[in-house]
Amino acid sequence: MREWWVHVGLICIPLLAVYLHIPPPQLSPALEKWHSAGEVFHFRDRKIFFRDSYGALGSSDVVILLHGFPTSSYDWNKIWDPLTQNFHRVIALDFLGFGFSDKPRPHKYSIFEQASVVEALVAHLGLTNQRVNLLSHDYGDTVALELLHRSDQNRTGHLNVNSLCLSNGGLFPETHHPRLLQTLLKDSTFLAPILIRLTNYMIFTKGVLQYINQRLKHRERWVGALTSTFVPLHMIYGPLDPVNPHPQFIRRYQQLVQKSTLTVLDEHISHYPQLEDPTGFLNAYFNFIHSF
Template sequence: MIPLENWRRKGQWFEHRGHPIFYIDEQRGPGPALLLIHGFPTASWDFSDIWPLIAPRFGRVIAPDMIGFGFSAKPPAYPYDLVDQADLHEHLLARLRVNEVHLLVHDYGVSVAQELLARHLARKPPRLELQSVALLNGGLFPETHRARLVQKLLLGPAGPLISRLNNPQRFARSLSAVFGPHTQPSAAQLDAFWKLMKENGGHRLGHRLIRYILDRRRNRDRWVSALQETPVPLRLINGPQDPVSGAHMVQRYRELVPRPDVISLEGIGHYPQVEAPEAVAEAFLTFVDAHAPPA
C-alpha cells in the first residue's frame, strides 16, 4: 500500500471549470497509456495497492480525483453529475496530449467509462481512442444496482441531514459492509479513506454526489447501448460477494452484453483492487495483452 501522504506528493493539479483537480501522471517511457477512474465515495488512492503491479507494463499511468472527491475541489453548490465527470477526464487527457488510452474503472467510474464509450461510438473519428476498458464492480445497469440504506437516505429529503451526521464510525461501518467477509479493510485503510472523504469538507457532500444514481437512470439506454455496440474490447472483473453490484449484476451483464468476458473473484466484495490486487492485476494485464500488448 502506498501511504496516503506519499500518494499526495506524487500528484499535480489542473483546473476544471475553475476548480483545482488533483491527478497523478506517472510517465515511464514508451508504451501505451492507462487511465484509472475511481469510485464513490473514495478517490484515486483506491488503486494504490494495484499500482506497482500494473504501472510497469504501461508507458504512462494517469489517475485523477474527480471533482467532489479525494484531494480535488469540493465546491458545495456544484452540479455534480457523471457526464461532467466524463468531461473532466477528456479535458485532462487533452491537456496531457493523450489521444489513445486503456481504462481500468471502478464503481462510479464505470458510469464515466460508459459515457466515454458512448462518445467513442458517436464521434467519427473519435476524439479519444479507447484501446480497452476493464470494468470493476459498479452499477452498469440501474435495474441491478442494490443501493445501500445510507445511499437511499442520502438521495431522499433527509439527504442533507444524513450528510451532516456522517462521522468516522458510521463511514467505517458502511464501507466495510460492501467488502468481502474475509477481505475486510484494515483500520489504516479505513482511516485513509475517511481522510480522503473529509478533505475540503467532502464528508458533508454525500447528498449531492449520490445523485449519480439518478444520472444512471436517465442515461440507462445510452450507456447500456454503449456496452452492447462498442468495438472496444471489454472485460468485467467482479467481486461476487458485493451486495451492491456483485454476482447479480454479472448475471445481467451476461444477459445483455454480447460475448461477455467476465472474471469473477471468489470471496471478493465491492473493492476488488483493494481486496485482491494481485488477482485483479493478473486478470487485467492478461486482458490488455490479448488485445493490445503493451510495448
C-alpha cells in the same frame, strides 16, 4: 414525554454543533506520499488532482484509472507499481468532489461533467490523439461508459478508447442495491448534511449521490454504449459484492454484454477487488490486455 424530548434536544444540539466543527484528521503517511507524487490542473476554475507516471520502456500503451464512490485515486495504490511496469504511462485522477480535488458546494455533480473532466485531463496531458485503455471501478464505470459513448459517437474527439475494463460498478439499475447510507444521502434533504459529517465522508453530498438517479435516467445511453461498442471489453468482478450482488449482476451482464470477457474472482472478494485481491485483479487485467 414532550419535556423529555425537549431536554434531549437542548443537550444534543450544542454537542452536534461542536462535533460538526471538529477539523478533519491529518493525512496518513501513505496518503501524504500519494498526494506529494501528484499534481493539479484546472477544469473550469476548479483544481483537479491527478497522478501521471511513466513506466515501461518500449511500450506506448497508456492506461487511465477511474475510481469509485466515495473514495479517490488512492484506491489504485496497491496495483500502481505493477501497472507502471507494464504500461508506458499510468494516469489516475480524483474526480471533482472527491479526494484531493476541489469540492464545490453547492454544486450539481453529474457523470457528464466527470467525463468532461477526464477529457480535459487528456487534453492537458497532450494525449488527444492517443488511444487509451480505461480501467474503472464502481462510480468510475459509469463515467467510463459516458466516455465510451462519446468516443464511439465521435462527439468530442478528446479521447479515443482502445479498451475498457470495468469492475464492480452498478451498470444496471435493475441489479443495483445501494447501501442504506447511500439511499438516505441521496433522498433526504434533512439528514444528508448531518450524516455527511457524522460519517466523516467529506465528499458525501446530496449532489454527488445523484449519480444513482442519473444511471436510471440515462440507462439507455450508457448501457447502449456498452452493448453496441466494438471496443474490447472485460469485467473483473468480486462476487461477494453487496451493492451488485451475485449471481443477479453477472447473469444480467452476460445476457446484455455478450461481446465482453469476464473474470469472477474468489468467492470472498467483495466490492473493492483491486484492494482486496490486487494479485488476482492484476492477473485478470493483464490477461485481458494481452488477449488483443
